[in-house]
Amino acid sequence: MSQQRNSPHAKVAFACLLGALALASSACSVGVDAGYPAGDYDDYPSDAYIATTEPVYFNGRATYWYNNHWYYRDGNRWSHYDQEPPALASRRAASPPARRTYERPAASHVAARPAARTSGAARGRR
C-alpha cells in the first residue's frame, strides 16, 4: 500500500480526487441558500400553500415550487432540490403553479361588502 501511495500515479490520482471533491462541493453549494439551521424551519411550504397549490409530479413525488426551490416530501420530512431539474424548470417556464382561492379574505368581505353581493362569480377561481 505504501509503495502505491508514494508512486507518481498515486499522486496524480490523489490530486484528481481532491479536484473532483472540490468540484462536487462547489456544485453542491450552488443553489443552496442556507440549508436548515437548527431551530429555523421557516423556509419550506406552509400548510396553507400545500392545501391551495397544485403540485408537479416528478421522480415519483409531488413537488411544489416555493421560495425559488422545488420541495417534496421525503418520508416525514420536506426536502428540496439544490439545483432545479431541467424537467421541472421546463414545466415552470410553461406555466406557474396553479392555486385555488376559496374565499376572499375576511377583511375584504367587510370592506367591500356592498360589492360582494354581485361579485360571487370571482369566488373559488383558480
Add this chain to the structure above:
Amino acid sequence: MAILHLPLGRRVVALIALASALGANACASQHAAAPPPTSANAAQSAADDDEASGLLEHHRFHHHGGVTLFIAMSLDTLGLPQNERAAVEKIRQDLHTHMQPALAADQSLVATLADGLDAGNIDTSKVDSEVSQLATAAAAAHDASSDALNELHNVLTPPERAALVDKVEAHWAVWQRANAEASATEHAEKGHLATLTANLGLTPEQTNRIRQTMSESMKGVPRVDAQEATTELHAFGDAFESDKFDAKSLSGTSKLNAHLASWGAAHLAHFIEAASPVLSAEQRATLAQHLREHAGHNPSAEAQGAT
C-alpha cells in the same frame, strides 16, 4: 482499495465518480434536518397571501364535512393528468353530495345566528339543536362516502395518494388555526375574535368582554383533542397510501367528522352569542351580513374543482 489496482486512466475516472458520489451524498444529507410538514412553526410562518387567508376564512365558517370535506377540498389542487380528471371530478361531486345534509344543517345554523344578530336576541335552544343535527349529519357523511373513497384510492397513483394525504393534513393544520380559541396562545391570532376585532374595529373593551364570555360559555363544549385527531388522520393517511385500502375499516373517521363539525359549529355559535350583546347595532348588522354570505354559498363545491 480496489480502485488502486485499476490502470491510471480508469483510476482517475473512478476517483472522480467516487468524489461526485460523495458530494451528492453530502448534498442529500443537508436536507435531513428539515422538519415534519405540518409543524406549528410552519403554520405560524405561513405567508398571508390571498389564497392562505381565503382558506382560513373558509375553515372558520364551513363546518359541514370534517375530514370528508378536507379530502374533497384536497382534490381541488391535486394536479392530476388529463386522463384521470373526469373520474376524480365525479368522485369529488359524490363526496359533496354525501355532505349535502350536513351542509344544509350548517347553513341553517349560520342563518339562525345571522337572524339573531339582526334581532339582538339569538335563539340559543334552536342553535344548540342545529349544532347537534350538524354533528349527526357530518358523521353520516363519512359512512356514505366509503365507496367513493375506495374508488378514489383505485384511481390515484401512489404519488397522487401521498399528495392527497399531505393536503388533508395541511387542511387539518389550517383548520386548527382558523378555529383556535381566543384564550389559546397558539394560533389565536387567526381565530374568530382576532379576525372580528380587525374587521369591525372592536375596542379593547369589546374584545375583552367577548373573550371573557367565550371562555365561560365554551367550558361545557367537548374539546377536539388535537393529538387524537392527528393520530386518526395519520391512520387514514397510512391506510390511503398503502396498496390496499378500505374506507369502511376507518370507523374513527366518522367520529372525527362529527367532532370537528360539532366543535367548529359550536365554537362559531358561542362566539356569535358572546359577541352579540357587546356589538353596536351597526356592527351586528355587518356581522350578520357576513354570516349570510357564508350561509349562501359553498365555494369548495364549485365546479372548477378536481384537476
